[in-house]
Amino acid sequence: MKVSFLINNIYGIGGTNRTVINLAEALSARHEVEIVSVFRRAGTTKFEISPQVTVRALVDLRAGSGADRGADGLDEPSSVVPRQEEFYAQYSRLSDERIINHLKKTDADVVVGTRPSLNLFVARFTRDSVLRVAQEHMTHLAIPLAVREEMARVYPRLDAITTVTDADARSFMENTPIAGVPVTGIPNSVPQPVVTPSDGTRKVVVSAGRMHPVKRYDLLVRAFGQVADEFPDWQLRIYGDGAEAGKVRALVTELGLTGRALLMGGFSPIESEWAKGSIAAVTSSAESFGMTLVEAMRCGLPVVSTDCPVGPREILRDGEDGLLVPNGDTEAVAAGLRRLMGDDALRGAMGAAALHNSARYDPTVIADRYLRLFEEAAERRAAAEPKYRRPSRKTLQRGPGGSAPPTTIKTTLVHTIADDSGWLRFTADGPDDGKHRWTFQLRQNPGAGRRLPDLPLRTTRRTLPSGATRYTAAVTPSALDVLGDGRWRVTMVSAKGETVHMKAGIRDTRALITARERLLASPAGAPVVWNLPYAQPNGKLMLRTILRTEHAECTGIAITDDSITVSGVFCAERPVRPGARFVLVRRGHHRAEVSVPAHALDERTFHAEVPLRQVVDDRLERWEDWDWWLQPTPGDRRKVRVCHLFEDFPDVKGAYAYPAVPVADEASRFVVVHPTRPVRVRPYCSVSGAMAMNVVDR
Structure with a gap:
C-alpha cells in the first residue's frame, strides 16, 4: 500500500507537521509513504524526517532559488479554497493547478488531506481508484461557517474523516453531517522520548506552547504567583515564542516573579526540557487536541490542566495521571499546583501513571488504527463499486522510519547528556560508516585572538541492526584544561579530512540543575568548571566551556x-x-x-x-x-x-x-x-x- 499525505507546508513548524511526520514514519515500517507539501519556502524541513518517507513539494517559493517565484498564476486567487479559510491568501491559481494535477496523477492507494482547504481538493479531484481520507486537526466549530458549508457540499466524495478527539468527531457529525462518510476520532501520536523520564525530584513546573492568548499563560503565571511564597525553592519555566511573550514577561515583572518564573523561548527538541520538570501545566482556554499534555506525560510528568474543550479530558485521567481543573480558574490552577508541589509521593505516583497511560499515543499504536480505518474504507468502497481494486495487502518488512539511519552524516543528530561532575557524552546514529571512519572533534568557534588547536575525541563505532552506525564519545572534566574558557563547535571528521559541523539533537542537561545547587550551597575554593551543550539558531551543536580560577x-x-x-x-x-x-x-x-x-x-x-x-x-x-x-x-x-x-x-x-x-x-x-x-x-x-x-x- 502507498499512502500519500497532502500538507500545506512541511518545511515549516507546527503541531500538524509534527503529528503527520510521526504517523508517516510509523506507517513506513510496512508501507510506502510520501509527504507532499503544497509549498516549500525553506531549504530543509524544521523537523527531522526519516529517509524512508519521501518528501516533495508542488510549489517552490524559496527565497533566491525557488523555481516558482514569479511564475504565471502565482498572483491570481484560488478558485477552490474559500476566502474564509485561514490560509486562503497563500493559495493561487498556480497552486490550484499543481494540487489538482498531482491528485489526478497520483499512484498512491490512499491520499490523506490534513486541513479543510486541502481536504476540499482531495474530495473533488483525487482519481477514483484512490481512497480519499480527510484529517481534521482544527476544532470543528472553529472552522468558519462558509468553509463548513463547502465541506458539506464536497465531502460526500470522501471515504473517511478523522478528528483528533472523539468529542470533535461528535461535533462534526452533529453540525456538519456527511451522509455515508464515517467520522472517527483518532488522536495525534507522540513518539517515545529519547531522554530518560523525569524522576520527579527537580522542583520545576514546565509549560510549553506558542505564546498566544488561547494558551492563557497569564493565568498560569498568576496561579504560580499564588503558591510561590509557599514553595520558594520551586521554579516555573515556560517554553515558546510568539506575540504574547512581551505581555507575559511584563506580568512576571509585575508580580515580582523574576528569577522564579522564567520565559525560556523556543526550544527544540523539547523532550529534554519536559524531563527536567516534575509537574507540567497546561492552562489553555481551548485545545483541538493537546500535544503538549501527551509530550509531558511521555516524559513521566503529571499534568495540571484546565478542563477546556475538547482534548484534555480525553487525555488525562483526573486524579490518576494528572489533575483537571475548571477552565479559566486561577485559584483552581493554583490549588492543583499546590497539591502536587506539596506531596512528593502523589507526584511520583501520578508521574508513573502518566508514563504508563501515555503509551497509547505511541505512533505504532496510532498507525495501526489508521490502517484499520483504510481497510474498512476499502471494504466499503469495494462493496459499493465492483470495479474498485483494493490496495495490495503485501507489506514491507522494516523498522519504523524513526529507526532508519540518515542518508548522510550531515543530517545526523548528535544527542548530548551532561552529568553533574563535568562529563559530557555524545551519541549519534549515522549512516553506514564504511571507509569514512568518522570521529568526533571539537573546533573552537572563530573569535578574537588565536584559535586553539582542534581537540579530537576518542570515538567508538557500533553497527546497529538497522544498518546505522552508532558513534559515541565523551568530554571529560580534565579536557577543560585544554579547552579553557570558550565556545566550541561539535564536529565530525572523516578519515579523508572532511569536517561536518553536526546538528543538535537532544541536550539533556538536567544534571546541571543539581550541579548549580551544589555549587551555590558550597562554593568551591578551587577552579570552577562547566560544560554546557547548546544549539545555534541554525540548529548546529555547540559547547560552552568554562574554566576559571576565580x-x-x-x-x-x-x-x-x-x-x-x-x-x-x-x-x-x-x-x-x-x-x-x-x-x-x-x-x-x-x-x-x-x-x-x-x-x-x-x-x-x-x-x-x-x-x-x-x-x-x-x-x-x-x-x-x-x-x-x-x-x-x-x-x-x-x-x-x-x-x-x-x-x-x-x-x-x-x-x-x-x-x-x-x-x-x-x-x-x-x-x-x-x-x-x-x-x-x-x-x-x-x-x-x-x-x-x-x-x-x-
Whole structure:
C-alpha cells in the first residue's frame, strides 16, 4: 500500500507537521509513504524526517532559488479554497493547478488531506481508484461557517474523516453531517522520548506552547504567583515564542516573579526540557487536541490542566495521571499546583501513571488504527463499486522510519547528556560508516585572538541492526584544561579530512540543575568548571566551556521600588574579606568607576546594594551601561567580573529579564536631559553571561 499525505507546508513548524511526520514514519515500517507539501519556502524541513518517507513539494517559493517565484498564476486567487479559510491568501491559481494535477496523477492507494482547504481538493479531484481520507486537526466549530458549508457540499466524495478527539468527531457529525462518510476520532501520536523520564525530584513546573492568548499563560503565571511564597525553592519555566511573550514577561515583572518564573523561548527538541520538570501545566482556554499534555506525560510528568474543550479530558485521567481543573480558574490552577508541589509521593505516583497511560499515543499504536480505518474504507468502497481494486495487502518488512539511519552524516543528530561532575557524552546514529571512519572533534568557534588547536575525541563505532552506525564519545572534566574558557563547535571528521559541523539533537542537561545547587550551597575554593551543550539558531551543536580560577557568580537580584541588591558567591582560593567592594565600571569613552561595600556573609558569599543615586547623578549620556565587578580583598585591587553562568540552559539573558527601577533625575552634576522624566536603572545579564545594568532616560 502507498499512502500519500497532502500538507500545506512541511518545511515549516507546527503541531500538524509534527503529528503527520510521526504517523508517516510509523506507517513506513510496512508501507510506502510520501509527504507532499503544497509549498516549500525553506531549504530543509524544521523537523527531522526519516529517509524512508519521501518528501516533495508542488510549489517552490524559496527565497533566491525557488523555481516558482514569479511564475504565471502565482498572483491570481484560488478558485477552490474559500476566502474564509485561514490560509486562503497563500493559495493561487498556480497552486490550484499543481494540487489538482498531482491528485489526478497520483499512484498512491490512499491520499490523506490534513486541513479543510486541502481536504476540499482531495474530495473533488483525487482519481477514483484512490481512497480519499480527510484529517481534521482544527476544532470543528472553529472552522468558519462558509468553509463548513463547502465541506458539506464536497465531502460526500470522501471515504473517511478523522478528528483528533472523539468529542470533535461528535461535533462534526452533529453540525456538519456527511451522509455515508464515517467520522472517527483518532488522536495525534507522540513518539517515545529519547531522554530518560523525569524522576520527579527537580522542583520545576514546565509549560510549553506558542505564546498566544488561547494558551492563557497569564493565568498560569498568576496561579504560580499564588503558591510561590509557599514553595520558594520551586521554579516555573515556560517554553515558546510568539506575540504574547512581551505581555507575559511584563506580568512576571509585575508580580515580582523574576528569577522564579522564567520565559525560556523556543526550544527544540523539547523532550529534554519536559524531563527536567516534575509537574507540567497546561492552562489553555481551548485545545483541538493537546500535544503538549501527551509530550509531558511521555516524559513521566503529571499534568495540571484546565478542563477546556475538547482534548484534555480525553487525555488525562483526573486524579490518576494528572489533575483537571475548571477552565479559566486561577485559584483552581493554583490549588492543583499546590497539591502536587506539596506531596512528593502523589507526584511520583501520578508521574508513573502518566508514563504508563501515555503509551497509547505511541505512533505504532496510532498507525495501526489508521490502517484499520483504510481497510474498512476499502471494504466499503469495494462493496459499493465492483470495479474498485483494493490496495495490495503485501507489506514491507522494516523498522519504523524513526529507526532508519540518515542518508548522510550531515543530517545526523548528535544527542548530548551532561552529568553533574563535568562529563559530557555524545551519541549519534549515522549512516553506514564504511571507509569514512568518522570521529568526533571539537573546533573552537572563530573569535578574537588565536584559535586553539582542534581537540579530537576518542570515538567508538557500533553497527546497529538497522544498518546505522552508532558513534559515541565523551568530554571529560580534565579536557577543560585544554579547552579553557570558550565556545566550541561539535564536529565530525572523516578519515579523508572532511569536517561536518553536526546538528543538535537532544541536550539533556538536567544534571546541571543539581550541579548549580551544589555549587551555590558550597562554593568551591578551587577552579570552577562547566560544560554546557547548546544549539545555534541554525540548529548546529555547540559547547560552552568554562574554566576559571576565580569566579563571582550572581545568585540573586532583589529589586524594590527604589533599590537593587545583588547577592553572589565567590569561587577562588582567596576568600571574600571584610572591606570587600562591589565595583561598577561605566563602558565607553566616559569610563568611570563607582564602588560600594560588598558585605561578606562568610568567606564565599556576599551581597551589595547598587548605588542608584550616584550612577544617575554622574551620568553623561542618555543611555549608559555599567558592568559589575567584585573586589574581594580590600588591600588587593584585582577585580573579578560578576557573572551569571552556571545554568542548564544558554539564554540566561532572555530567561532572567529584570524590571527597571525609576530614579528621579533632579540633581545631575553634569547634564540634565529631559529632567521631568525618571531615569530607569535595569540590571541584565549579557549574552556572554556577564552581569551589568543600563541607566537610561528614555
